[in-house]
Amino acid sequence: MATKLSNTVTIVNPLGLHARAATKLAVLCQQFSAQIELVQEGKAADASSVLALLMLASSKGKTLEVTAQGPDAAAALAAVTTLINNGFDES
Known part of the structure; x- marks a missing residue:
């Protein structure tokens, strides 16, 4: 079984994890x-x-643990962490 990797991130964009951000993720x-x-x-x-x-209802300031397990888990975790830390690339 592959190792499960995890990272903690905080939602930084003003609208939180809304529909457009959730779709992008x-x-x-x-x-x-x-x-x-x-x-x-x-x-x-x-x-x-x-x-x-969307069911998580993550608003700005909420802390999330991101976990990834599988052959490309490290790359997936890095990509997801970057997207969230960059506020889903919203201005």
């Missing part, structure tokens, strides 16, 4: 074969599912 996650999950306050969501991400 899900599309990014679908490019990897690793299983990627976001956990907020004990609630987990499959990061490749827009609906699951």
Whole structure:
């Protein structure tokens, strides 16, 4: 079984993990074969599912644990962390 990697990130964009940001994140996650999950306050969501991400209701300032497991887990974790830390590339 592959090692599970994780990283902690904070939502920095003003609108939080809203529909456009969730879609951008899900599309990014679908490019990897690793299983990627976001956990907020004990609630987990499959990061490749827009609906699951929206159910987290992550607002600005919320802390998330990002986990990735699979052959490209390190690259997936790095990409997801960068996207979130960059505020989903929103101005």
